[in-house]
Amino acid sequence: MLSFRSIPCDTTVCRGSSSRHWSRPAPSSYHPVVPVERAAPAGRASLRWVEQLRSDHPRNAETAAKLHDVLHRAALHELHRRRGQLAGLSGPELDDVAQQCADDAMMKILGRLDDFEGLSRFTTWAYKFVIFEVSSKVARHAWQRHPPSAGDLTWDQVPDALAPRPADQAERREQLATLTDAIEADLTPRQREVFVAIALNDVPIDVLALQLDSNRNAIYKNLFDARRKLRASLAAAGHPIEGEEAA
Amino acid sequence: MTDLHELDELLRAQEGDAGCDAGIPIMDQYVDIELRGEDPSERFPGTAIHLRVCPGCRADHDGVLEAARRFGELDPE
Numbered sequence: 001m002l003s004f005r006s007i008p009c010d011t012t013v014c015r016g017s018s019s020r021h022w023s024r025p026a027p028s029s030y031h032p033v034v035p036v037e038r039a040a041p042a043g044r045a046s047l048r049w050v051e052q053l054r055s056d057h058p059r060n061a062e063t064a065a066k067l068h069d070v071l072h073r074a075a076l077h078e079l080h081r082r083r084g085q086l087a088g089l090s091g092p093e094l095d096d097v098a099q100q101c102a103d104d105a106m107m108k109i110l111g112r113l114d115d116f117e118g119l120s121r122f123t124t125w126a127y128k129f130v131i132f133e134v135s136s137k138v139a140r141h142a143w144q145r146h147p148p149s150a151g152d153l154t155w156d157q158v159p160d161a162l163a164p165r166p167a168d169q170a171e172r173r174e175q176l177a178t179l180t181d182a183i184e185a186d187l188t189p190r191q192r193e194v195f196v197a198i199a200l201n202d203v204p205i206d207v208l209a210l211q212l213d214s215n216r217n218a219i220y221k222n223l224f225d226a227r228r229k230l231r232a233s234l235a236a237a238g239h240p241i242e243g244e245e246a247a
Numbered sequence: 248m249t250d251l252h253e254l255d256e257l258l259r260a261q262e263g264d265a266g267c268d269a270g271i272p273i274m275d276q277y278v279d280i281e282l283r284g285e286d287p288s289e290r291f292p293g294t295a296i297h298l299r300v301c302p303g304c305r306a307d308h309d310g311v312l313e314a315a316r317r318f319g320e321l322d323p324e
Contacts, residue, residue: 043320045320045321045322045323045324046320048322048323048324049323052323053323059323063323066321066323067323070318070321073318074314074317074318077313077314077317078310078313078314081309081310081313082306082310119275119276120275120276120278120279121275121279121315121320123315123318123319123320123321124275124278124279124282124311124315124320125275127275127310127311127314127315127318128274128275128278128311130314131307131310131311131314132271132307134310135303135306135307135310175254179254199257199258200257204302204303205301205302205303206303216267216303216304217266217267217268220266220267220301220303221266224260224264224266227257227258227259227260228260230258231258231260234258241254241255241258
């Protein structure tokens with residue numbers, strides 16, 4: 001039986017942007033803190049990061065600056081990696097977005113130092129924050145510049161992806177016809193909207209989530225359920241899909 | 248679509264998929280396991296399945312992995 005395990009939203013990392021900006025904290029007197037527990041997989045460097053990022057550590061300011069610097073470089077690199085979704089942004093604008101990502105990640109990291117359990121390297125944990133910031137900002141930028149069109153979301157005509165080709169065999173044509181009917185008859189309106197946009201029209205999942213005022217996990221759940229229903233519909237009509245990942 | 252494989256991809260919905268939210272808290276652990284040359288699917292099978300299917304989560308995973316490889320484990324000293 002298929003299952004989609006819905007796990008409560010993580011409390012240690014939040015997506016989205018923050019209007020606050022990180023700034024170097026003022027130095028304060030140092031009071032040693034107890035190292036994090038359960039830190040077996042994390043090395044001494046990770047423990048030093050956590051300890052020195054405490055506001056009362058004498059090396060707090062330079063440690064925070066060093067972390068911010070690498071977060072900024074990681075954000076810039078990630079923005080370049082995702083530049084396909086960033087049409088219209090380059091040079092100083094891209095660097096400004098990277099700065100915002102590093103600032104927002106820094107705020108969250110400093111606010112959640114106590115959540116670091118030492119189950120990974122501290123730097124990997126920190127990179128996660130900044131990559132999620134980049135992911136969120138890239139999706140928002142793409143959505144603002146190119147929101148999904150009505151044609152991307154509605155099912156008023158059969159998309160090219162489901163249109164039989166002249167060379168298709170009769171069985172193939174029947175399969176596609178069954179799938180087309182199932183999309184219309186067996187899916188809920190939301191499942192149909194999500195499946196048509198993501199699976200048939202390649203709308204990025206985060207862009208669709210913004211368009212529908214939802215979130216990635218909820219949209220993915222709709223997509224998963226839609227795919228499962230369509231597989232079942234095809235199987236019931238005598239056209240099972242028996243690939244390696246078949247339901 | 249040209250063949251059954253493409254249709255299978257289009258309708259991919261695999262048992263045990265952990266979903267998007269499950270990967271958020273463990274993404275750093277998942278990546279560190281990979282960096283050690285081990286198989287993260289043994290410890291996080293549901294997320295391993297999910298990352299093969301969800302392009303959004305896969306992009307985030309690839310970004311964390313790339314950052315960890317490129318910028319490494321720095322020391323604050």
